[in-house]
Amino acid sequence: MNSLILAHIEAFIKRTSIPQLNLALWHNGELYEASFGCNKQPGIDVFEIGSIGKTFTATLLALLVENKSVNLTDKIEKFRPDLPFAKDITLLDLATHTSGLPSYPMAGLMFSHAKFVATVSNFRKADYERFLNNIKKPLNTGRFEYSNLGMALLGNILAEQLGVSYEEAIKQHLLLPLGMVDTHVSPVAYHPHRLAKGHSGSGKTVADFYWSCMEPAGVWRSTTRDMLLYLKAHSGHAGKAWQNVLNKTTSPIFTDPKLRNQGLAWQLENTDELGHFAWHNGRTFGQQSVVICLKDKESAIVVLSNKVPKFWQNFFTKYSLEVLSIDILQSLLKADK
Numbered sequence: 001m002n003s004l005i006l007a008h009i010e011a012f013i014k015r016t017s018i019p020q021l022n023l024a025l026w027h028n029g030e031l032y033e034a035s036f037g038c039n040k041q042p043g044i045d046v047f048e049i050g051s052i053g054k055t056f057t058a059t060l061l062a063l064l065v066e067n068k069s070v071n072l073t074d075k076i077e078k079f080r081p082d083l084p085f086a087k088d089i090t091l092l093d094l095a096t097h098t099s100g101l102p103s104y105p106m107a108g109l110m111f112s113h114a115k116f117v118a119t120v121s122n123f124r125k126a127d128y129e130r131f132l133n134n135i136k137k138p139l140n141t142g143r144f145e146y147s148n149l150g151m152a153l154l155g156n157i158l159a160e161q162l163g164v165s166y167e168e169a170i171k172q173h174l175l176l177p178l179g180m181v182d183t184h185v186s187p188v189a190y191h192p193h194r195l196a197k198g199h200s201g202s203g204k205t206v207a208d209f210y211w212s213c214m215e216p217a218g219v220w221r222s223t224t225r226d227m228l229l230y231l232k233a234h235s236g237h238a239g240k241a242w243q244n245v246l247n248k249t250t251s252p253i254f255t256d257p258k259l260r261n262q263g264l265a266w267q268l269e270n271t272d273e274l275g276h277f278a279w280h281n282g283r284t285f286g287q288q289s290v291v292i293c294l295k296d297k298e299s300a301i302v303v304l305s306n307k308v309p310k311f312w313q314n315f316f317t318k319y320s321l322e323v324l325s326i327d328i329l330q331s332l333l334k335a336d337k
Contacts, residue, residue, distance in 0.1 A: 004331050005032055012324045013037075016313075017203065020045060020196045021305040024224035026232055027332050028298055033224065038196065043225030046182070047196045047304035048209050049289045050282025051148075052227075053220035055249065056170050057155040058095050058265030062249050063173050064158060079157045084136045093141060094154035095264045096253055100138030101150040105131040105214070117285055120211050128152070128213035144259055148217040151265070155216020166215050175226075178233055178242070183222040185215055195221075198286020201310035206286035218282055224302045231293045231300035234278070250278035250295060273330045281322055283308060290321045292329065299332070301325050 005025065013021060013036055020038040022045050025031070033042030064070045070091060077086035085101075093099040105128055106119055132153065139145075159166040162173075167185045175183050187195055187208045198206045211219050229238075234250060236243040249264040261268045266278040275296040282289045289304045303325050313319035 002032060004335060005034070005328055008324060008328050008331065009034065009036065016307065016309065016319055018305045018307045019199060020047075020307075021303065022047065022224045023304075024228040024302045025328070025332075026228055026298065026300045027329075028336070031228075039194070043223050044194060045196050045304075046187075046190050046194045046221050046223055047289060047306060048198065048282070048284040048287040049218070049220050049222050049227070049304065050209075050284045050287065051218040052280050052282040052289055052291055053216070053218040054151045054265040055280050055291075056174055056220065057151055057158070057216040058249050058263075059174050059246065060158050060170055061091060061095050061154065062245050062264060064161070065248075066245055069161065070158070076153075076157070079161065080153075083132055085138050088138055088141060091154060091157070092253070094147075094150045096259070096262050097144050097146050097150060098142055098259070098262075099147060099150040100141035100143070100145065101135065101147045101153070102139075103145070103147050103149065105149045105152075107131070107134075117206075120285075121207070123212050123214070125213050144262060148214060152214045152217040156213065159216075178229055178238055180222070180226040180229055182226045183220060185219050185221070186210075187221060190221070196287065196304070196306040198284060199307040200286055201308055201313070203307070209284035209286070218284075222304075224304055227291055227302040227304075228300065231291060231302065234293045234295075235298060235300070250293065273333060274326070279322070288321055290325050292325050294329065297333070299329060301329060 009023060021036045022042065023034045035042045035045060038045045065072055072092040074091050075087055076083060076089045080086050089099045155166050159169040162169045200206055233242045234246045250266045251263055252260050252268060253262055254260060263278060266280055268278055270276045274294055277292055277294045279292040286308060287306045288308050291302050293300045303321055305321060309319050317323045
């Protein structure tokens with residue numbers, strides 16, 4: 001297994017010039033870990049996992065539904081009656097990107113990447129609240145439109161219900177019970193030498209990512225080791241109760257054929273080679289990541305890296321972290337036969 005995976009990764013790093021890449025793979029009861037261009041001990045390096053953190057938010061929702069604290073069909077007006085659109089959207093809409101809320105809490109188009117970065121870096125709670133209150137009615141509710149703002153609103157509502165910060169809510173209810181002690185929002189939680197430094201597509205280093213009030217949409221940091229614990233819990237390695245809850249987040253929510261590949265935050269696929277699988281990716285200004293969990297097999301993969309592709313590379317699958325991960329899984333399953 002090791003040589004097969006190594007060949008895939010080395011070819012990918014050569015194409016992309018990624019300075020650091022960590023991988024953790026669980027397959028047929030075997031663990032494979034690798035670190036490239038970073039600490040020699042796998043699982044030590046800390047990466048920004050971006051939007052993968054949305055699945056943490058969805059898991060918190062599933063847990064609170066399980067203990068009957070909230071319902072998926074609860075309208076937002078139950079929690080935020082002050083918002084103009086509160087009567088039009090449910091918690092389920094927020095968790096499945098079908099709320100009709102815009103992706104970003106920013107007015108106008110951001111044609112300049114530098115302006116976008118500056119807006120995110122200077123974003124504050126007052127900006128978040130002002131933007132929400134300026135939305136009179138959501139657009140296209142019931143249709144999939146990826147929304148960072150919607151997921152942020154969901155996580156912040158759930159945290160307010162619990163009476164703690166969003167980060168504390170996730171730690172109490174998800175991370176600590178699963179033993180994920182190395183997953184945090186703030187970079188100051190780690191020794192600086194462990195933090196992977198993000199790089200733009202041109203190879204320039206970028207500042208640590210932070211987005212105030214938008215943490216539920218993806219401002220987490222983690223390691224491959226912690227993330228693999230999370231994925232293995234989906235297959236029952238943390239007990240049946242956890243498996244049942246996590247199965248609800250990674251199962252189709254809608255009967256509408258156009259939305260059948262949508263779970264609670266998770267994206268769902270079914271192929272001849274991999275069977276049913278749930279996946280999510282993440283990207284910040286200088287790092288990208290992907291996690292995939294094969295629902296019908298004892299397989300899961302985490303890949304974390306510290307460079308985003310150049311713009312033109314986004315159009316070619318050979319530069320895709322998602323395709324790399326799928327190719328590795330397909331190769332292993334083929335070797336099993």
